[in-house]
Amino acid sequence: MKKRRKKIHKEAKWPRVVSLEERDEVLSFWEERFGIPKETFADYLLLSTAKNYWLFVKPPELRPLQNLQVQTVGLLFTRRVSKWLKPTSTALQRFGHLATRNVVELTPSELDRLRRERRLPFEAELEEGYVVIKCEGKVWGCGLYAKGKLISYLP
Amino acid sequence: MLELNEAPAYFERYREIIPRFEEFLEHLKKPLPLYFRLNELKCPREEIVLKGLERQGVKVEPVPNFPKFYRVEPRDFPLGNTEEYYLGYIYPMTLSSALPVLALEPKPGEYILDMCAAPGSKTTQIAQATGDRAVIVANDRRLDRLAALVANLKRLGVASALTTIYRGEVFPYGVPFDRILVDAPCSGEGRYRQGYEGELLYQKEGHTNLPAIQKGLLVRAFDLVKVGGIVVYSTCTINPEENEMVVDYLLRKRQAEIVPCDYPLPHHPGVTEWEGRVFHPDLAKAARFFPHETESVGFFVAKIKRLF
Numbered sequence: 001m002k003k004r005r006k007k008i009h010k011e012a013k014w015p016r017v018v019s020l021e022e023r024d025e026v027l028s029f030w031e032e033r034f035g036i037p038k039e040t041f042a043d044y045l046l047l048s049t050a051k052n053y054w055l056f057v058k059p060p061e062l063r064p065l066q067n068l069q070v071q072t073v074g075l076l077f078t079r080r081v082s083k084w085l086k087p088t089s090t091a092l093q094r095f096g097h098l099a100t101r102n103v104v105e106l107t108p109s110e111l112d113r114l115r116r117e118r119r120l121p122f123e124a125e126l127e128e129g130y131v132v133i134k135c136e137g138k139v140w141g142c143g144l145y146a147k148g149k150l151i152s153y154l155p
Numbered sequence: 156m157l158e159l160n161e162a163p164a165y166f167e168r169y170r171e172i173i174p175r176f177e178e179f180l181e182h183l184k185k186p187l188p189l190y191f192r193l194n195e196l197k198c199p200r201e202e203i204v205l206k207g208l209e210r211q212g213v214k215v216e217p218v219p220n221f222p223k224f225y226r227v228e229p230r231d232f233p234l235g236n237t238e239e240y241y242l243g244y245i246y247p248m249t250l251s252s253a254l255p256v257l258a259l260e261p262k263p264g265e266y267i268l269d270m271c272a273a274p275g276s277k278t279t280q281i282a283q284a285t286g287d288r289a290v291i292v293a294n295d296r297r298l299d300r301l302a303a304l305v306a307n308l309k310r311l312g313v314a315s316a317l318t319t320i321y322r323g324e325v326f327p328y329g330v331p332f333d334r335i336l337v338d339a340p341c342s343g344e345g346r347y348r349q350g351y352e353g354e355l356l357y358q359k360e361g362h363t364n365l366p367a368i369q370k371g372l373l374v375r376a377f378d379l380v381k382v383g384g385i386v387v388y389s390t391c392t393i394n395p396e397e398n399e400m401v402v403d404y405l406l407r408k409r410q411a412e413i414v415p416c417d418y419p420l421p422h423h424p425g426v427t428e429w430e431g432r433v434f435h436p437d438l439a440k441a442a443r444f445f446p447h448e449t450e451s452v453g454f455f456v457a458k459i460k461r462l463f
């Protein structure tokens with residue numbers, strides 16, 4: 001069986017620090033979609049590798065750290081999926097409790113079914129797109145709401 | 156593996172060091188209590204976790220003087236199978252294992268190196284203690300163990316750590332570390348008890364020379380930390396050759412001093428003499444924790460300041 005965990009590479013490169021525009025694009029997405037203000041992430045840098053954005057604490061100076069050969073840096077925050085931005089479940093589990101919109105509250109049995117079947121017929125007064133999945137006060141992660149369905153992106 | 160009836164003979168050489176030796180031996184027959192640390196980074200409302208666990212028939216009580224630590228009954232409850240664990244709200248961890256980070260006193264904005272970090276119980280504790288605002292370099296030389304560390308950082312939602320896979324002895328210079336934790340590989344005698352499934356590394360025939368590795372790690376940590384900075388050296392073993400003798404080696408080679416430290420568990424001064432060898436008097440300021448006095452794993456902790 002293949003383990004999904006083995007994503008560690010010996011020669012992993014330092015992710016690049018994104019430009020101010022790119023940072024603003026990603027943080028604006030979080031603000032507009034979920035109502036989580038950009039300032040929430042003021043103490044963090046946004047880094048990027050390929051199609052992934054990572055959140056990493058803002059160090060006094062980055063230069064000395066960049067001389068280290070790193071395996072991972074920070075928390076996987078957002079991904080670029082074709083032309084959209086998609087929040088990771090990891091990031092939503094950490095920051096999703098701050099969301100004020102596009103939050104889906106499921107009952108335990110609905111959550112169960114969503115996790116098992118990966119989708120659920122679902123009608124709600126929501127904009128289509130990515131949503132925060134919550135159940136009994138706990139944030140489980142990311143889902144996609146579209147066309148009367150809820151699709152799971154839970155790990 | 157050491158059988159329980161062999162324990163008295165094995166630990167006999169520590170009779171002088173271990174207070175109330177017979178009581179210690181008796182204590183090894185009992186299992187340890189179960190604890191977890193609650194992760195407020197991911198769980199802003201503690202009662203969600205506490206109520207959730209109680210609904211599963213678990214009794215949960217806060218531990219005095221250990222912020223965020225809870226004691227769990229029954230002690231064989233499989234915390235690792237719970238939703239609370241899966242979502243990263245809790246980290247099961249024995250109580251004494253929290254002491255090295257209490258000694259380290261990491262602050263937001265500081266550069267911290269956790270030199271032997273996997274699987275990350277202390278790295279994640281540092282992240283919590285600094286509100287995810289310190290710059291943590293979490294290193295371990297073993298790839299398989301690093302994978303477990305990375306998984307725990309993700310599970311707990313830590314954004315303030317990066318991971319590296321160096322041999323600590325040759326960790327590169329260049330980052331002005333304020334504090335370094337050396338939670339060294341050790342023979343693990345402090346963990347030993349009935350039904351213990353690990354092994355006492357020191358006993359293994361032909362095993363690598365642990366004290367030599369530990370000295371290499373500690374000296375490198377000292378050379379990496381900035382002047383005035385702090386290095387905490389800890390092990391979960393009783394053997395003075397892996398504890399006081401390692402720190403003694405540093406104190407003789409470098410300009411360092413041991414800083415006294417308050418701990419919320421009963422402890423004893425480090426030994427200053429062992430099998431005819433006399434150690435630096437500062438070692439009395441190091442701390443020894445014993446299983447029967449702490450209801451936890453035995454530990455050694457020395458908080459060291461770089462003077463020059």
Ligand SMILES: C[S@@+](CC[C@H](N)C(=O)[O-])C[C@H]1O[C@@H](n2cnc3c(N)ncnc32)[C@H](O)[C@@H]1O
Pocket residue numbers: 270271272273274275276277278294295296297300321322323324338339340341368372
């Ligand atoms: C006592 S364990 C660390 C436990 C960890 N600090 C925690 O609290 O979860 C010691 C670790 O040191 C690592 N190690 C052993 N030799 C090393 C070396 N030369 N350099 C760096 N790490 C090493 C081992 O792989 C092991 O994970």
